[in-house]
Amino acid sequence: MSSILKDLNPPQKKSVSTINGPLMVLAGAGSGKTRVLTRRIANIVHQGISPHRIIAVTFTNKAAQEMKIRVEELIGKIDGLWIGTFHSIAARLLRMYHAQADVSRYFVIYDADDQKRLIKRILKELNVQPDAKIVRECINLFEAYRRGSINTLFKPYSHYYKIYREQLGKSDAIDFTGLLEYVLRLKDVLPELWDYVLVDEFQDTSKIQFDFLKMMVSKNRNICVVGDDDQSIYSWRGANPAYLLRFKQEFKGACTVRLEQNYRSTGNIIKAASSLVANNENRHEKTLWTSAEKGEPIAIASFETPAKEAKWIVKTIKDLKDNFDNFAVLYRLNAMSRNFEEELRRNKIPYRLIGGLRFYSRSEIKDILSYLRLALNKNSETDLLRVINKPRRGVGKKSIERLFKLARGENKTIWETLLELPPSIRGRSRKGINSFCRIIEELTCVAKDAPAVESIDLLLELTNSVGYGSLKDEEEEDRFENILELRRSMGEFTQKHPESTLHEFLDEVSLLSSSEEEDGEEGVNLMTIHAAKGLEFDYVFLPGWEKGIFPLIRQDEVDMEEERRLAYVSITRARKRVFISKVGRRGFWGAPQQVTASPFLDELPPECISWDKDSFVKSQDEEGGFSHYADIFKDNFEKFDKTGPSSPKSSVSKPRKRKITRKTKPSTKGKKPPTAENEKKIRTGVIVSHPKFGKGRVKVIAGQGKMRKAIVYFKSCGKKIILTSFLHPVADK
DNA sequence: CGTGACCAAATTTTT
DNA sequence: TTTGGTCACG
Numbered sequence: 001m002s003s004i005l006k007d008l009n010p011p012q013k014k015s016v017s018t019i020n021g022p023l024m025v026l027a028g029a030g031s032g033k034t035r036v037l038t039r040r041i042a043n044i045v046h047q048g049i050s051p052h053r054i055i056a057v058t059f060t061n062k063a064a065q066e067m068k069i070r071v072e073e074l075i076g077k078i079d080g081l082w083i084g085t086f087h088s089i090a091a092r093l094l095r096m097y098h099a100q101a102d103v104s105r106y107f108v109i110y111d112a113d114d115q116k117r118l119i120k121r122i123l124k125e126l127n128v129q130p131d132a133k134i135v136r137e138c139i140n141l142f143e144a145y146r147r148g149s150i151n152t153l154f155k156p157y158s159h160y161y162k163i164y165r166e167q168l169g170k171s172d173a174i175d176f177t178g179l180l181e182y183v184l185r186l187k188d189v190l191p192e193l194w195d196y197v198l199v200d201e202f203q204d205t206s207k208i209q210f211d212f213l214k215m216m217v218s219k220n221r222n223i224c225v226v227g228d229d230d231q232s233i234y235s236w237r238g239a240n241p242a243y244l245l246r247f248k249q250e251f252k253g254a255c256t257v258r259l260e261q262n263y264r265s266t267g268n269i270i271k272a273a274s275s276l277v278a279n280n281e282n283r284h285e286k287t288l289w290t291s292a293e294k295g296e297p298i299a300i301a302s303f304e305t306p307a308k309e310a311k312w313i314v315k316t317i318k319d320l321k322d323n324f325d326n327f328a329v330l331y332r333l334n335a336m337s338r339n340f341e342e343e344l345r346r347n348k349i350p351y352r353l354i355g356g357l358r359f360y361s362r363s364e365i366k367d368i369l370s371y372l373r374l375a376l377n378k379n380s381e382t383d384l385l386r387v388i389n390k391p392r393r394g395v396g397k398k399s400i401e402r403l404f405k406l407a408r409g410e411n412k413t414i415w416e417t418l419l420e421l422p423p424s425i426r427g428r429s430r431k432g433i434n435s436f437c438r439i440i441e442e443l444t445c446v447a448k449d450a451p452a453v454e455s456i457d458l459l460l461e462l463t464n465s466v467g468y469g470s471l472k473d474e475e476e477e478d479r480f481e482n483i484l485e486l487r488r489s490m491g492e493f494t495q496k497h498p499e500s501t502l503h504e505f506l507d508e509v510s511l512l513s514s515s516e517e518e519d520g521e522e523g524v525n526l527m528t529i530h531a532a533k534g535l536e537f538d539y540v541f542l543p544g545w546e547k548g549i550f551p552l553i554r555q556d557e558v559d560m561e562e563e564r565r566l567a568y569v570s571i572t573r574a575r576k577r578v579f580i581s582k583v584g585r586r587g588f589w590g591a592p593q594q595v596t597a598s599p600f601l602d603e604l605p606p607e608c609i610s611w612d613k614d615s616f617v618k619s620q621d622e623e624g625g626f627s628h629y630a631d632i633f634k635d636n637f638e639k640f641d642k643t644g645p646s647s648p649k650s651s652v653s654k655p656r657k658r659k660i661t662r663k664t665k666p667s668t669k670g671k672k673p674p675t676a677e678n679e680k681k682i683r684t685g686v687i688v689s690h691p692k693f694g695k696g697r698v699k700v701i702a703g704q705g706k707m708r709k710a711i712v713y714f715k716s717c718g719k720k721i722i723l724t725s726f727l728h729p730v731a732d733k
Numbered sequence: 734c735g736t737g738a739c740c741a742a743a744t745t746t747t748t
Numbered sequence: 749t750t751t752g753g754t755c756a757c758g
Contacts, residue, residue, distance in 0.1 A: 059748090061748095112747080132742070176747095233746075236746065237746085355747090389734095588749095589743070
């Protein structure tokens with residue numbers, strides 16, 4: 001017990017020790033809310049409650065993971081405690097209680113990308129040009145409608161929506177919002193499952209999520225929510241800081257605790273952030289304070305171009321001479337990352353790009369996942385359409401159209417139609433379809449209950465790596481490496497959850513966000529402000545404080561208060577220092593536009609900031625200098641492209657589209673049991689020989705046992721993928 | 734039916 | 749700067 005309450009201030013202590021009844025903890029930035037939550041869980045367990053009766057809801061899967069670890073540090077290994085996001089908890093419950101919720105046991109989760117695809121297809125079928133604007137509008141309206149932000153769906157959209165839901169139903173598919181909708185059907189089950197409920201980041205809870213919570217605790221009201229209305233930055237997703245207020249109405253007699261002492265940042269940082277956010281009308285008054293020193297003022301700098309801004313940031317990072325992981329660059333838009341990546345690379349500084357394109361949304365990965373999902377659920381039309389002709393097997397647009405008509409006419413699913421092909425479908429198309437069905441059926445046998453890896457191995461074999469195995473060019477090679485990476489993570493998943501099958505793996509990856517994939521490498525952190533929520537760094541750089549960018553204006557609209565909260569969140573990520581910058585011209589795709597300083601700059605108290613005069617002057621002087629430099633850079637760039645990696649100036653590395661290629665981990669940690677001695681010898685970089693192709697060098701290795709494969713560059717015929725059992729090591733040199 | 738060339742559009746933020 | 753969609757040809 002002593003360790004559970006150790007080093008806590010009075011309000012923190014109160015939050016940890018009051019375990020019965022509703023409790024709301026208003027926790028300012030850096031006031032130790034994660035600490036409170038973990039201690040609280042530990043305390044409940046310590047009081048003799050079974051961990052099975054406790055559930056903690058976090059905002060991301062990563063936060064869940066971390067919380068679990070921290071609880072275990074306090075009281076040792078625990079089993080049965082549920083920790084997860086709303087969505088992952090809902091998905092898990094729906095799998096367990098699919099009958100009660102009246103959903104298919106084999107439902108598949110459609111992510112944002114699948115959702116978009118489906119809507120596009122529906123529009124096309126209705127002869128509506130599915131341009132991006134309409135698709136966006138559909139998604140926005142559907143979601144707003146479902147979350148209750150709007151009461152009616154108008155003219156064509158109501159129709160689209162109806163069809164959308166029908167299609168999902170027919171496909172046994174559930175989209176993200178659907179997970180929450182359906183889990184509310186478990187009104188008999190839910191109240192019985194847990195006695196203690198904890199919720200992190202409560203300010204970002206949407207109405208439907210709140211309903212979910214209310215159902216969970218309807219029996220004994222032991223609920224503790226932790227949040228900060230000033231950090232509500234997801235209103236576009238239905239979050240509403242008003243629920244913090246609502247909490248007290250909903251749970252009469254709720255106890256409220258305020259955590260206002262900040263343990264993270266210096267005085268200047270706290271003061272600047274607080275006075276900025278104080279400009280919001282709509283907030284609970286609160287006073288965040290710290291006993292820490294004032295520290296350095298917040299530096300503000302101005303530049304002509306984003307390239308110079310990036311140069312300055314990188315230079316400052318170098319001058320500060322600290323561990324690179326202690327730095328973060330937080331921008332408003334993912335699209336802003338590029339300059340920083342380039343500049344860091346040029347200076348050979350390691351960095352981690354967090355967010356951006358999800359590994360699991362890469363098209364080659366989604367192709368594989370579609371196959372695997374189909375193996376478990378053949379009704380999923382989005383998946384079926386995605387891969388029926390991948391790799392090319394002669395099933396083109398015309399055939400697909402015909403299939404659709406057929407299925408529609410006889411009111412059958414596409415899959416049923418495929419199985420009983422009418423004679424009107426002939427030739428290569430017929431052949432292609434048949435072989436496709438065979439693949440899926442074969443896959444199904446394995447997918448049902450074997451560990452996930454076995455399914456992907458079979459799939460790669462049956463499809464010759466879904467057409468990505470031919471390694472025609474660098475890009476294809478990248479794709480194949482990504483597939484091998486997927487295979488690796490499946491293996492890891494099975495190791496972690498030995499009893500699991502493909503289903504569990506697929507659920508997990510559909511609900512993983514881009515910012516929580518394993519990153520491995522350490523270095524300067526690059527991410528959006530949203531992705532930085534809940535994190536902290538010694539030094540924080542905040543570029544792009546310009547009108548239009550931050551606060552961001554889209555379609556002539558700004559939500560000033562939310563943008564200001566975002567600014568508040570961004571500043572309070574810092575422990576020691578904050579550097580804010582702006583530029584004079586910025587543009588993402590077309591010609592750069594003139595931009596002016598963000599109004600937020602004026603809202604920072606003068607005594608907390610210092611304008612970096614140098615940056616203003618320098619930006620004038622260097623004008624010509626930099627563009628000259630840019631030209632040189634461009635030359636090298638082109639040269640590099642032609643001459644290949646051996647080019648001496650290759651500090652300008654990886655110019656290619658391989659943007660966020662996920663780096664293969666340095667070495668697979670816990671080495672698998674060596675199945676053959678062959679396996680030991682055939683490794684990356686080793687020279688091997690093959691009976692048919694002769695000698696070559698191993699580039700990539702994947703798999704184990706008899707499925708172990710290698711990408712080999714052969715002298716005679718270039719790149720090939722070969723089972724390692726066909727290879728023999730050759731003494732190097 | 735597959736391929737390659739050309740043109741248009743796109744950039745919030747994420748479960 | 750990239751991606752995707754369409755069109756014409758083989």
